[in-house]
Amino acid sequence: MEKKPWPRPTEAELEILQVLWARGASTVREVNEVLNANREVGYTTTLKLMQIMVEKGLAARDTSTRTHVYTAAVTEQDTQRQLLDKFVDTTFRGAAMKMVMQALGNHQASESELDEIKALIEQLESGQQSGGSGTEA
Amino acid sequence: MEKKPWPRPTEAELEILQVLWARGASTVREVNEVLNANREVGYTTTLKLMQIMVEKGLAARDTSTRTHVYTAAVTEQDTQRQLLDKFVDTTFRGAAMKMVMQALGNHQASESELDEIKALIEQLESGQQSGGSGTEA
DNA sequence: AATTAAATACGAAACTTTTCGTAAAAAATT
DNA sequence: AATTTTTTACGAAAAGTTTCGTATTTAATT
Numbered sequence: 001m002e003k004k005p006w007p008r009p010t011e012a013e014l015e016i017l018q019v020l021w022a023r024g025a026s027t028v029r030e031v032n033e034v035l036n037a038n039r040e041v042g043y044t045t046t047l048k049l050m051q052i053m054v055e056k057g058l059a060a061r062d063t064s065t066r067t068h069v070y071t072a073a074v075t076e077q078d079t080q081r082q083l084l085d086k087f088v089d090t091t092f093r094g095a096a097m098k099m100v101m102q103a104l105g106n107h108q109a110s111e112s113e114l115d116e117i118k119a120l121i122e123q124l125e126s127g128q129q130s131g132g133s134g135t136e137a
Numbered sequence: 138m139e140k141k142p143w144p145r146p147t148e149a150e151l152e153i154l155q156v157l158w159a160r161g162a163s164t165v166r167e168v169n170e171v172l173n174a175n176r177e178v179g180y181t182t183t184l185k186l187m188q189i190m191v192e193k194g195l196a197a198r199d200t201s202t203r204t205h206v207y208t209a210a211v212t213e214q215d216t217q218r219q220l221l222d223k224f225v226d227t228t229f230r231g232a233a234m235k236m237v238m239q240a241l242g243n244h245q246a247s248e249s250e251l252d253e254i255k256a257l258i259e260q261l262e263s264g265q266q267s268g269g270s271g272t273e274a
Numbered sequence: 275a276a277t278t279a280a281a282t283a284c285g286a287a288a289c290t291t292t293t294c295g296t297a298a299a300a301a302a303t304t
Numbered sequence: 305a306a307t308t309t310t311t312t313a314c315g316a317a318a319a320g321t322t323t324c325g326t327a328t329t330t331a332a333t334t
Contacts, residue, residue, distance in 0.1 A: 045323050083228045091220045096244035107233035
């Protein structure tokens with residue numbers, strides 16, 4: 001059972017996905033209002049983008065009512081993972097851990113967050129059965 | 138002394154920066170050959186991009202010899218930091234540590250890398266004077 | 275029922291990024 | 305010296321993304 005990967009969302013599409021993830025099922029008007037909290041966006045602009053997103057498989061819509069209701073068709077996690085992979089590749093030439101170090105150094109982290117990360121590392125180290133040596137190609 | 142920030146490199150420009158960082162001073166032909174190892178790119182395409190990069194301040198060139206020699210005008214670290222900040226904002230809504238966790242989970246890490254990260258975290262925790270509680274806005 | 279309001283559909287303009295054709299200049303080769 | 309090769313310069317086509325104007329449809333209001 002092959003699953004065709006949906007395309008990477010563009011920046012504007014990602015903004016809309018953020019709204020759909022945060023709010024759940026929403027109308028174009030609702031999404032547009034959230035976007036307009038940050039910057040001015042025309043209603044039909046948002047509408048068009050959301051229609052495109054349906055075509056691409058990034059969003060789904062319920063057309064049973066007059067005012068269509070949209071939902072994200074991709075999860076936040078999957079999207080973040082896909083974008084992260086791409087980003088690590090292009091910007092850090094695949095060196096994910098180098099990026100992790102940069103992020104730790106440049107961004108504010110709370111004690112609890114750091115603890116969480118430490119816990120994750122412990123878990124990774126204990127469950128590490130093979131291929132753990134050296135940096136990958 | 139204000140320093141005007143150079144613009145974010147586009148994807149194609151970033152590819153070229155990677156080559157310049159890896160190889161150091163290079164001619165258009167050299168860069169183009171490296172790029173062509175991955176995908177077919179016309180010579181004048183690469184030339185044009187590199188010229189644009191000079192205009193933008195991303196690269197510098199020595200025109201004293203007939204065959205111009207280009208170098209990166211921005212460091213890899215600064216560029217990575219800038220792109221990382223933007224990426225965290227747009228894709229993880231600023232939640233850098235959430236991204237760190239994803240990266241740790243999704244990518245292969247060696248023992249030594251994990252140790253390095255742990256050491257960095259220890260260091261961060263010891264040097265943490267304020268603002269450490271809760272997640273940021 | 276006529277008018278106003280709200281929503282979708284469609285297409286194209288505007289803008290950004292990438293790609294390349296063609297010309298001109300300079301160097302190397304024959 | 306003529307020819308071929310290499311390189312840069314320039315401009316514009318091609319492709320991708322974002323924005324919005326206008327028309328149409330459907331619902332709500334008067």
